[in-house]
Amino acid sequence: MHGSGSEATLKRYTNLALATLLIGAIASGLFAQGFGTEWSRVATIAHGVLGLSFLLLVPWKSGIARSGFRRRRKGAIWSVALVVTVVITIGSGLLQVMGTTSRIGPLATMQVHIGAAVLSVLLVGWHYVRHPVRPRATDLSRRNLLRTGGLAAGAGIALAGWESALGVLDLPGSERRFTGSHERGSGNPARMPVTQWFTDKVQRLDRLQTDVDGRVLGPDDLSSLPMETVEATLDCTGGWHSTQQWTGVRLDRLLGEVDGVSIRVRSVTGYERRFPARDADSIWLAFEVGGQPLSAGHGYPARIVAPDRRGFWWVKWVDSVTVSDVPAWFQPPFPLT
Numbered sequence: 001m002h003g004s005g006s007e008a009t010l011k012r013y014t015n016l017a018l019a020t021l022l023i024g025a026i027a028s029g030l031f032a033q034g035f036g037t038e039w040s041r042v043a044t045i046a047h048g049v050l051g052l053s054f055l056l057l058v059p060w061k062s063g064i065a066r067s068g069f070r071r072r073r074k075g076a077i078w079s080v081a082l083v084v085t086v087v088i089t090i091g092s093g094l095l096q097v098m099g100t101t102s103r104i105g106p107l108a109t110m111q112v113h114i115g116a117a118v119l120s121v122l123l124v125g126w127h128y129v130r131h132p133v134r135p136r137a138t139d140l141s142r143r144n145l146l147r148t149g150g151l152a153a154g155a156g157i158a159l160a161g162w163e164s165a166l167g168v169l170d171l172p173g174s175e176r177r178f179t180g181s182h183e184r185g186s187g188n189p190a191r192m193p194v195t196q197w198f199t200d201k202v203q204r205l206d207r208l209q210t211d212v213d214g215r216v217l218g219p220d221d222l223s224s225l226p227m228e229t230v231e232a233t234l235d236c237t238g239g240w241h242s243t244q245q246w247t248g249v250r251l252d253r254l255l256g257e258v259d260g261v262s263i264r265v266r267s268v269t270g271y272e273r274r275f276p277a278r279d280a281d282s283i284w285l286a287f288e289v290g291g292q293p294l295s296a297g298h299g300y301p302a303r304i305v306a307p308d309r310r311g312f313w314w315v316k317w318v319d320s321v322t323v324s325d326v327p328a329w330f331q332p333p334f335p336l337t
Helices: 002-034 039-070 076-098 109-130 142-168 219-224 251-255 277-282
Strands: 210-212 215-217 228-236 240-250 262-267 272-276 284-289 303-305 318-324
Touching: 002 039, 002 109, 002 142, 039 076, 039 142, 076 109, 076 142, 228 284, 228 303, 240 251, 240 277, 251 277, 251 284, 251 318, 262 277, 272 277
Parallel strands: 210 318
Antiparallel strands: 210 215, 228 240, 240 284, 262 272, 262 318, 284 303
């Protein structure tokens, strides 16, 4: 009877720990993906620790699943599926960190990582719908707190060891940016990867025409614009970054006095992002990269260059730039389409 109670307690702790880690991993992952400043470093480290904590819980969770199979417990297969998806999520994440491969079969390594993570979320949600576990005061017992501390310490040590091994073995992952991204084609636009939001495809436009708050810019207008060249790093959420020389016009100089609270930038594909009007002096509408006109894959005729923002803010194939009274925060943190 005592053994059965201990098993139930361990099962409860494992399930609660998985739920807590899942929430933390989602939050840290979204934060790391959403920001391009040094703050991302903290989120990236936290994401790594939480991910490895998941991995350390796998033996406990797999033991629970095996016990369920022995008792022919209904739904035990879902526990096994959860363990498998978590292992795939962590494994693809480690491959992404190593930088030795950028693809797993037809998919980018980061796509596999995010896809498996989303599937893990769905499986955990289904698991808790079928087997709800409500927090109790006893969950904060000294034993459970010690378990949690040991789990966090073990994950932290594992992460530090992993990072040290990358440096010792001189693997590409040892030179990652603070966001976790790997360098690709800096100073050579031809080697810079071509990626776009998952619902978009490369647009091949035959002429330059961009609506700037009611004024249409064509090829003849470029010579009259206050163009400048700026060095900026495009940091893609796909796991790579590239530093290039971009030539364009700063939005505050392009728009003049901004009579609104945000600037809405829209692509010919319908993709759009809103920027705070106060940031107009640190965002460019670029027409060239590396001294040459943008290629179709990199956004011809014009694209946004937004230093310290992740790649999904760098709108390509810009169709219009308009001043808006809608606040910049009144949009999804990540584009939906």
